[in-house]
Amino acid sequence: AGARRSTRRNSKDHGAVEKADAAPAPRRGRAAAQPPSSSAKEPTVDRSAARAEGSRLASGSGSASAGNKEDPKGAPSKKKADVFRILVATDNHLGYKEDDLVRKDDSFDAFEECFQLAVEKEVDLVLLGGDIFHQNKPSKRTICKTIEILRKYCLDATKKVDFRVLNGKESGVFSSDFKGHSFGGSNGGGSSSGASPSDNGGGGGGTPLALPVQSTTGLPAFTIHGNHDDPAGVDQVSPLDILSSSDLLNYYGKAMIEGEGMGAVKIKPVLLAKGETKVALFGLGWIKDERLAKLFEVPGGVKWCFPEAEALRREGLMTEQEIEDIGSLDEYFKVFTIHQNRSHHSPKMCIKEGLFTPDLDLVIWGHEHESLCEPVHSEGDNGYMISQPGSTVQTALTEGESKQKHCMLLEVKNLLWKCTPIPLKSVRPFIFDNLVLREHLGAGSGLGAGRGAADEDDFRVNLDDKSKEIEKVIEARVEELLDLLDADGDASLKKKMPLIRLRVDYSGYTTINTQRFGQKFVGRVANPNDIIIFIKKKD
Numbered sequence: 001a002g003a004r005r006s007t008r009r010n011s012k013d014h015g016a017v018e019k020a021d022a023a024p025a026p027r028r029g030r031a032a033a034q035p036p037s038s039s040a041k042e043p044t045v046d047r048s049a050a051r052a053e054g055s056r057l058a059s060g061s062g063s064a065s066a067g068n069k070e071d072p073k074g075a076p077s078k079k080k081a082d083v084f085r086i087l088v089a090t091d092n093h094l095g096y097k098e099d100d101l102v103r104k105d106d107s108f109d110a111f112e113e114c115f116q117l118a119v120e121k122e123v124d125l126v127l128l129g130g131d132i133f134h135q136n137k138p139s140k141r142t143i144c145k146t147i148e149i150l151r152k153y154c155l156d157a158t159k160k161v162d163f164r165v166l167n168g169k170e171s172g173v174f175s176s177d178f179k180g181h182s183f184g185g186s187n188g189g190g191s192s193s194g195a196s197p198s199d200n201g202g203g204g205g206g207t208p209l210a211l212p213v214q215s216t217t218g219l220p221a222f223t224i225h226g227n228h229d230d231p232a233g234v235d236q237v238s239p240l241d242i243l244s245s246s247d248l249l250n251y252y253g254k255a256m257i258e259g260e261g262m263g264a265v266k267i268k269p270v271l272l273a274k275g276e277t278k279v280a281l282f283g284l285g286w287i288k289d290e291r292l293a294k295l296f297e298v299p300g301g302v303k304w305c306f307p308e309a310e311a312l313r314r315e316g317l318m319t320e321q322e323i324e325d326i327g328s329l330d331e332y333f334k335v336f337t338i339h340q341n342r343s344h345h346s347p348k349m350c351i352k353e354g355l356f357t358p359d360l361d362l363v364i365w366g367h368e369h370e371s372l373c374e375p376v377h378s379e380g381d382n383g384y385m386i387s388q389p390g391s392t393v394q395t396a397l398t399e400g401e402s403k404q405k406h407c408m409l410l411e412v413k414n415l416l417w418k419c420t421p422i423p424l425k426s427v428r429p430f431i432f433d434n435l436v437l438r439e440h441l442g443a444g445s446g447l448g449a450g451r452g453a454a455d456e457d458d459f460r461v462n463l464d465d466k467s468k469e470i471e472k473v474i475e476a477r478v479e480e481l482l483d484l485l486d487a488d489g490d491a492s493l494k495k496k497m498p499l500i501r502l503r504v505d506y507s508g509y510t511t512i513n514t515q516r517f518g519q520k521f522v523g524r525v526a527n528p529n530d531i532i533i534f535i536k537k538k539d
Contacts, residue, residue: 081275082274084277084412084413085123087118087127088409089128090130090364090366090390091130091366093134094107094111094145094146095142098139102497110393111149112152113392115149124274125219125220125221125272126219127221127281129366130223130367131227131228132223132229133239135229147248150249155217156219159218160218166278167318169317170307173268173269174250174251175241222281223250223251224337225339226339252283255268262295268305268307271332277333277413279333282336283338287340293351296355329359333362336360336363336384337363338351338363354379356378358384362419363378369391369394371406373388373419374419375387390403391405393405397501397527398501402432404424405424406423407421408422426492428496428498433503434505435503474517482524498525498526500521501527505536506534
């Protein structure tokens, strides 16, 4: 989806990255996918020229460097030493509709499919974009099923982690202070329970991180929180803290607003290294849109922090070699995961795309449920691109939710990258359609037509007759949608009863009892009680 070269900055740039200035917002455009290169490390070039080159590649007007011999298109093969393979998913909403006997497992089926794909694609890690849980206080059943899935796919003693976490010991990076075990190795070193950095593959680069005593992490998962599973209470505890403290995933981006007045929020990255490729995972869990928008407007309200060598030495938690291994910001491919309103509901209820630091390469945008995986340039074209994977389960019967659900494979080699959307097959089929009664019953034949001197009894008879006509028209349309689904050759669409949503414009007519109508489709449709939504257009 894009590529970017950058210069190496002076050591003074190891500190906080300055906030980008707001820019005018042009209409969004789409980017054509381009394969990453398998060539040697990119030469140093001027940053302004790098942005132009990245935009050229992202727009499809150019091409990446020559690919590897295994794939003439340039796409890296699985488990290459310098290629990060990251599976990205957002808004899993585990526990949604758990009281519905038909739909109670939909969220878990899609969540597990994401991890099955992660294993199949041999990814290095899974990156989640918030709202893992649908409720801030998930039920015991939801917590239990979530733990079962994470243990099944993340804790695998037969696999080794091929990357290192360079700053896992730095304070404020992860929500959990658990630092009892080692994680990963140097240049493909394995990970083993209780091993020291010098024992896990060499290089001294192993960093303590989310690893149980009796198990080995084979597939690490990283996540921020969303608005459904955000921290709450006096101690600001999220349900994700339960999973983090249980060593099942790595919870980062838990930044609290600190200081006087408007305050400020610090965004600290998780720094990863695999061979010659380095990735910085910046993340910010959900904060109220209005409050965060104001922070972006205030100078110093949002601080993008990169570890400073002197500050790390003062903390005394890292060796000198570990501090040197971190290097400079420009060595990293920088990913920012955010969970906020992107749609412009109102000026105060969304975060503008062009507010982030221009040092970023890719923004993973959670919270929005419509799947728009293909990266697009940010508003103002600040040099980074934005991908919106969307939710993995339908939580509303809207047109945006009816589109194909995806997770996404992100591949990074040095500073070249590629995004590949992966359709989810376990998601319940959902058909959304519109119906205008006037087009089927004719104009001027509504209830008010020709009433004249008709008495009340005649009007009731007319009302009953019209209601039956309306019901027949709507029922015929629902049957057409079900026939359309049956005729589809995709076998995965027939494993679950579908969701049907029909938006009916009843201008000039009356409504019908939607629940009574839905009883005709019990056992055929997953949402019989809310198949229909009536709307009336204003004159």
